Amino acid sequence: EVQVVESGGGLVKPGGSLRLSCAASGFTFSRYSMNWVRQAPGKGLEWVSSISSSGSYMYYADSVKGRFSVSRDNAKNSLYLQMNSLRAEDTALYYCARHLNSTMVSPCGYWGQGVLVTVSS
Amino acid sequence: QSVLTQPPSVSGAPGQRVTISCTGSSSNIGAGYDVHWYQQSPGTAPKLLIFANSNRPSGVPDRFSASKSGTSASLAITGLQAEDEADYYCQSCDSNLSVLFGGGTKLTVL
Numbered sequence: 404e405v406q407v408v409e410s411g412g413g414l415v416k417p418g419g420s421l422r423l424s425c426a427a428s429g430f431t432f433s434r435y436s437m438n439w440v441r442q443a444p445g446k447g448l449e450w451v452s453s454i455s456s457s458g459s460y461m462y463y464a465d466s467v468k469g470r471f472s473v474s475r476d477n478a479k480n481s482l483y484l485q486m487n488s489l490r491a492e493d494t495a496l497y498y499c500a501r502h503l504n505s506t507m508v509s510p511c512g513y514w515g516q517g518v519l520v521t522v523s524s
Numbered sequence: 525q526s527v528l529t530q531p532p533s534v535s536g537a538p539g540q541r542v543t544i545s546c547t548g549s550s551s552n553i554g555a556g557y558d559v560h561w562y563q564q565s566p567g568t569a570p571k572l573l574i575f576a577n578s579n580r581p582s583g584v585p586d587r588f589s590a591s592k593s594g595t596s597a598s599l600a601i602t603g604l605q606a607e608d609e610a611d612y613y614c615q616s617c618d619s620n621l622s623v624l625f626g627g628g629t630k631l632t633v634l
Contacts, residue, residue, distance in 0.1 A: 438623065440570075447526070448562070448570060448613050450623035462621050503575055508617050510560035512581070514569040 405429040405513045407482075407499045412518035419489050423518060425482040425499030433457075433477040436507045439484050441495035442517070451497070452484065453507060460507075467493075489522045496520075527552060528614055528626035535632040536604045544629045546597045546614030552624055554595035557617045561590055561599050564628075565610040573612070574599065601631070609633045 411423040425437070439451040452473040453462045461473050472485040482499055496517040503512030529547040536542040546559060553559055561574040572581055577592040587608075590599045597616075601608055614626040 440623075440625075447611075447628035448564075448615075448625045450625060453621065453623060464622065498569060503572065503581075507621055508557060510558075510572055510575045510615060511562075511570070511623075512572050512575070514571070516569055 405501065407501055407513060407515040409497060409499045409515045409518035412497065412520045414521045414523065415489055416524050417490060417522055419522070420485070420487045421489065421520060423484040423486065423497055423499075423520070425484075425515060427480045427482065427499075427501070430501070432475075432480040434505055436502050436505070437475065437482045438500045438502070438511055439473060439482075440498045440500055440511065440514075441493075441520075442498070443492075443495040446495075449495070454482070455507060456505065486520070489520075491522050494520060494522045526627040527618075527624045528616060530612075530614060530626040530629045532627070533630045533632065535634055536601075537634045538604050538606065540604050541600060541602045542604060542631065543601075544599045544612050544614075544631070546599070546626050548595050548597075548616060548624070550595060552595075552616045552618045553592065553597060555619065559590070559592050559597035560615045561588075562613045562615065563610050564613065570613065604633055606633050 454473045470488045474483045498517045499515040500511035501513040503509040558576045562570040563573045564570040574590040
């Protein structure tokens with residue numbers, strides 16, 4: 404069974420940093436590109452970042468470019484999101500999601516339950 | 525403001541048919557990128573409902589269907605049931621491989 408489980412969320416002050424992790428199981432992690440998608444309280448889905456299966460290509464939403472960095476460790480079946488210079492508007496539930504198939508234009512077929520990040524003083 | 529435009533809300537009585545539109549542009553849907561649809565019930569993670577414009581993943585009832593034409597797409601739900609009450613999101617991509625979500629549509633079953 405495909406599973407992705409996020410961790411690392413919490414309360415952080417504006418300007419602070421946080422690193423999210425996503426542990427994957429039930430599939431060959433190195434064959435799939437991965438995404439981070441967030442959802443602010445009461446709001447819609449917002450794509451944050453994608454990373455190719457090898458980790459060679461990374462893509463970011465304009466709202467996080469230059470502040471967030473996505474990476475992966477295929478040996479550990481893990482995806483990461485390093486979040487720096489956090490702002491109040493980054494407060495959201497952050498989902499890790501796997502593409503349905505091996506192409507980066509395929510949809511997010513598998514989602515974790517999300518991890519909450521709260522940016523507040 | 526989302527690049528893909530959806531109506532904020534739709535409603536229908538049990539057994540009825542409702543449609544949800546998703547309007548993009550020549551930079552995304554109109555450029556040939558597939559449209560996907562997600563269902564998010566309250567307090568749960570999104571679930572893939574339709575992929576590649578009109579395909580249902582295993583386990584999704586055939587009451588859900590979708591289509592794409594030009595710069596727009598639409599999701600149709602027939603035989604509305606109480607359990608269909610949820611938020612629905614369309615998704616596509618652009619040439620930068622940015623993932624684009626619609627703003628979401630809240631479906632109320634009356």
